[in-house]
Amino acid sequence: MRGSPSRPRSLRWRVLTAISVVAAVTVTMFAVPLAIAVRDLYRNETVTALGRDATWIAAALPDENLERRRTVRLPAQVPAGLVVGVYSPAGRLLYGQGPAYSAVAARAGDGHPHDGREGGFLLASAPVPAEGGQAGVVRVGTPYAQVGERVDRAWLAMAGLALLAIALAAAFALRQSARLAAPLEQLTRAAQALGEGDFSIRPPRSDITEADAAGRALAATAGRLGEVLERERSFSANVSHQLRTQLTGLLLGLDAALARPGADLSAAIEVAVQRGERLRTVIDDLVGLARDTRTGSTPLDVPALLEEVRLDWHGPLAARGRGLHVTVPPDLPTVAASAPAVRQILRVLVDNALAHGEGEVSVDASAVGDALAIDVTDQGKGIDEDRDPFARRAGGDGHGIGLALARSLAEAEAGRLVLRRRSPPVFSLLLSPPAQ
Template sequence: MAIVLFALPLAVVVQRLYHDETVTGLERDATRIAAVVPDDLIQRPRPLKRPAGLPSRLTVGVYRVDGRRVTGQGPGRSALAVRGRDGRVHDGAEHGRLAVAAPVPSDEGVAAIVRVSAPYDPTGDRIQRALLAMAGLALAAVACASLLARYLARRLARPLERLTAAAQRLGAGNFSVRAPRSGVREADEAGIALEATARRLGTILERERAFSADVSHQLRTPLTGLLLGLESALERPGADLSAAIGTALDRGHRLQVIIDELLDLARDTEPARRHLDVPAELEEITLRWHGPLAAQGRRLVLDIQHPLPAVSTSPAALSQIMDVLLGNALQHGRGEVTVQAADVGGGIAIDVGDQGPGIAEDAPDIFARRSAHPSAPRGTGRDAGQAGTRTAAAAGHGIGLALARSLAEAEGGRLILRSSGPTVFTLFLPDTSMAS
């Protein structure tokens, strides 16, 4: 388009330029000859002497004002010469030649007309050569533009092809895809976004898989308690079936709450965080565990040191973490269970401890994810049902504690084993007011 819009007007200009250049030369020669033509040449016709230096290709003739040739060369009659009687120089194409008519002035007016003509072919040849040269340059420019366009197309297409291949690998399940850098800013930004998406999808998928195992672990005990409570009511003669059904419904509702909380955490939806009333949440959580611990003759003590700094975390995450820790204290600990919350500067520390023998120093990492024991204790009757009011740890550590630590880290906190004998776990939640 650039060549068409530029070359076509230029070709017209060049053609006009060569034409005007030839006409200007003829006008100069005609005026020069008219200046030396004798005034009486019309009354006494005689051969005209050509001035020195006049090109041999020129044809020179002297005409009357009526257009008839008097002497020299040219057509017998010339319409162009007739136009010259107005005293001005005229040009035009006549008999296949480019001609100029210049008047010969005298005291009485225009005495004669000098007609100078030249073959049109040389001018046409010059124009043709110029147009051919311009066409050649245009073709060279198109060729160069084509080569440059192919180079740029390959340079732009290659990173896009690599991005396409990386996207296909990502679709096939390879979340470690990396798009090589190409130097094209937009393509590199798309590659960086694709890598971030791959990492995000890998993290979400890994979290979903982990939660698939964690959900079964977290739901096994309450579901077992619900079923055993119903079985016990059916097997005992004279059992209050209405009360058993009511208890089962309450446990089913609690089980539904647990499922909803775990699904929200598993989806990693990042809900809008709000300041959490930690004392109220801890009182609600410990209230659920008084019954299961009391069934074993054990006390649960809640000690909150006011005031506590503001923390912003998910209530579901805090509930699940505390259930894991209290469940481990219920199943593996001994004696009184204490829950203490205090301001430790920069956040809240929640300690969960018991008076049991603790964890051996040579024991494997209790936060490492391992499979639960294949046969979890079933328990019998109402005691087992009470123990299943909320989630408790399965036989052996590994799944519950691993889940609790991952939830704590997802909330920006930490879960550590502060003491192995007696066992004390510490959950740290950061102070959001300091972070802001």
């Protein structure tokens, strides 16, 4: 049977837990050996003091066989609280306090001091030297509970310091976890805002290198997405206008032919078919461009493209008594651009010259350093000084939405579309060479 999946923990909880556990383990690793060392230190200090007192008392006793004496007077300066007894070398109590038999005293029968525990007392024994042997043994003890109290007080102080250290580590962990989690929470909120369509997000700085780098990347991505979406919206609106314009011209031609008595319907249908073919080409190009927003990576065949312009627009201009002049000099620089995009840009420029300009229309290609310039001009009055020809307008006598579409297509191809001269108007399409 599978266990239920564990609930995910927040970063704050993980950092707080990790630092607190590490602090607790570290304190324990140091505290336990230190506590044992303190206990041994206090015991050894007490044993040393007892041994010193036992040796001093033994030196003060007469150096004769103490088993034959009826009484022995101990020194008056014996510290209070000590249990002092005089024993035979065999460990039998002769004078003073203590049990009738003491193993610690008996071990001192070998002529050397000894220590140990008996009956709740910490003891030290020292032999009483005599001529030709050993007069007896002095046994000095203190209740082991007194040593235990000192050890307990020391351990209590150490435990308090350990808890204080762990509490300080937990407080630091709490602050650090909040500091580490806050940038991620801000990035989460920024990502949610981005998902809701806010492309102006700017996550605040946190002074954490990785979080700041992620924030900058998210802000840059949001900016790029905003630009792409705005370009797509503008492209869609401009394309709709461009298609409606072509379709309106086709329908108006058919309506005019049907409304005129005796009109040559065959000629009207032929013109409509030609316009329908051009509209199909426009649709194919724009659909292809909408599906692929990357700039062209193959060299552009400029002579073939300008020949298409000449074939497509010579008839419409000639029908209005206007000429079309196309210039393609040899040795033009090689540029990388999408042929459908450049075709639509030139279609917009020539169509604007046909609709709003006068006289002959010229389409001239030329080299500008290692770049390519294609100029479209006519002999009309041009564009007013206070008017931006690339601003989107649904009506009026300006160049309207088509030029806005043309400029967006040029920028998508890493090129530029500029108005080089207002009167007579000269529009220049600048295309860069392929990236090395």
